[in-house]
Amino acid sequence: xxxxxxxxxxxxxxxxxxxxxxxxxxxxxxxxxxxxxxxxxxxxxxxxxxxxxxxxxxxxxxxxxxxxxxxxxxxxxxxxxxxxxxxxxxxx
Numbered sequence: 001x002x003x004x005x006x007x008x009x010x011x012x013x014x015x016x017x018x019x020x021x022x023x024x025x026x027x028x029x030x031x032x033x034x035x036x037x038x039x040x041x042x043x044x045x046x047x048x049x050x051x052x053x054x055x056x057x058x059x060x061x062x063x064x065x066x067x068x069x070x071x072x073x074x075x076x077x078x079x080x081x082x083x084x085x086x087x088x089x090x091x092x
Contacts, residue, residue, distance in 0.1 A: 001028060001030065002028065002032050002038035004024060004028055004038075004042050007089040007090050008039060008042045008043060008046065009024060010089075011046055012027070015046065015049070015051035016051065016053070016056075019053060027042050027045060027046075030042070030060060030063055030064070031064065036071075040071065040081055041070070043074070043088065044063065044067075044070050044071045044074035044076050045059040045063055045070065045074075047076070048073055
C-alpha cells in the first residue's frame, strides 16, 4: 500500500470529480508487489479506467490479480514507462 503522488492525485480528481476521494482511497489501499513502482501501478489503473468507475473497479481487480498484465494493458510494461507516465500525467 502506497500514498499516491501529486500528479496521480491531480489526474484522478480531474477524471473522477466527486468520486475522487473514494478513488484515491482505493488506490492507496491497493497492495503494491515487490518489483513494481507504486506510481507506475497507480498510473496503470487510471489509464485503464479512462475516467469510468466501472472500468476503475475492473482495473483495481486486475491489478490485484496480475499487475504485470495490467501494466501491459495500460502500455506501461516496457522500459519507457517513465516517459509514458510523464507524457500522460506531466513531469514529476
